[in-house]
Amino acid sequence: MSAEIVPLRPRDSAPSLAPMMALTASGMNAVNSVILERMQSEIPLIPALAGHLIAGGGKRMRPMLTLAGAALCDYHGTRHHKLAAAVEFIHTATLLHDDVVDGSELRRGKAAANLIFGNPATVLVGDFLFTRSFELMVEDGSLRVLKILSNASSIISEGEVDQLTAARQIETSEEHYLKIIGAKTAALFAAATRIAAVVAEKGDAEERALDSYGRNLGVAFQLVDDAMDYDSDAGEMGKGKGDDFREGKMTLPVILAYARGDEAERAFWRQAIVGHRTSDEDLAHAVSLIAQHDAVSATRERARHYAQRAIDAIAGFPPSEAHAAMVEAAQFAVTRRT
Known part of the structure; x- marks a missing residue:
């Protein structure tokens, strides 16, 4: 990466998500x-499986970003509530599908849904949540919002396929890795934040600013997730330590260790x-x-x-x-x- 690493501005205390959570508590x-x-269905398996993951916690960063962006734009309506739910449904659907693809055993510190309910049901309930998200978008009635979120959904899918094809490919470059996480993670962060400007009827400049905030935050968030796979235990991560390693995922810690290693180390990484x-x-x-x-x-x-x-x-x-909360969230x- 050629860009200069810019340090975060110093703080008197450790940053927290608490201001963001307080800002968005009522909306959440x-x-x-x-x-x-909207996760309810006459088919009992659907709410049972969806509820297993949705009730499992998580920071709910993406819907909070929609609400925080609306507050930043001084929006006082309620349209963003359904759209934030649509964003969370998209995210949840991708998690369900990811766990099947990865064969995951843990998600948010609990047994992954695919282990309990099986792969077919997990995939199909993920599909159900995708359809619910698009129902909510259509109900909102904004073609602009629909375009942003549907485009993000398409990019996420492409990113997941790109990651799948890059798995076990030792020559994956840092540039390619950043492209993958820009699609599979950052695209939804960007869309979730950007739609707040649309709902608030702001202009292109505000849309672009919120898109950039979400996109860069999403990349940062995924970089830290990938770092934690090698410096946190399973209890901290909510998944098994070393999952990325055993699945052959070329994340940045591995890419850098491989590039910086001698021939014996590179031989180990190739195997x-x-x-x-x-x-x-x-x-x-x-x-x-990686530590060495x-x-x-x-x-x-x-x-950073x-x-x-x-x-x-921003x-x-x-x-x-809202501005202070979004700065501290970053x-x-x-x-x-964790």
Whole structure:
């Protein structure tokens, strides 16, 4: 990456998501009511499976971004509640599909839905949640919103397929990796934030600013997630430590450790990524190599760069509670350990 790493502005205390949660608490109650209502079905398996994941917690960052963006734009209506729910349904559907593709055993510290309900049901309920999200978009009636969210859904799918084809490909470059996470993660962050400007009837400049905030925050968020796979335990992550390693995912810590390693280390990575070195001892060796080459630190450093870009993107908005909360959310995203 050629861009200079820009440090986050110093703070007197550790950043927190609490201001964002306080800002959006009332709106999130409304969003959660929509989610609960729209995940219902006459087919009992659908709400049971969807509820397993939705009730499992999570930060709900994406719908909170829609609400926070609306507050930043001084919007006082209620349209964004259904749209935030649509955003969460898109996200939940992708999680359900991801767990099937990855063969995951844990999600948010609980058994993954596919282990309990089976792969076919998990995929089909994911499809159901996608359809619910589009029903909510249509009900809103804005073709602009529909275009933004439907385009994001398409990009997410492309990103997931791109990640699948890049798995176990040791020569995956940092540029390719950033393209993957820009699609599979950052696209929905960007869309979730951008639609707030549309609902608030703001202009192109505000739309672009919120898009840039969400997109850069999404990249930062995913970079930290990928770093945590190599410096956090399963309890902290809510999934098994080393999942990315055993699945042969070329995330940035691996890309950097491979690029910085000697030939013996590269030989280990080539065997590991294709699936020939997946034991606990192999994982421990991988973690030691990543630590030796400061690959996690470098990944978190890049995350700070993108978080600062997110903060800079909304610099043109006047000071407000929403602005302060969104700045702190970006800072929190790159200092979190869970």
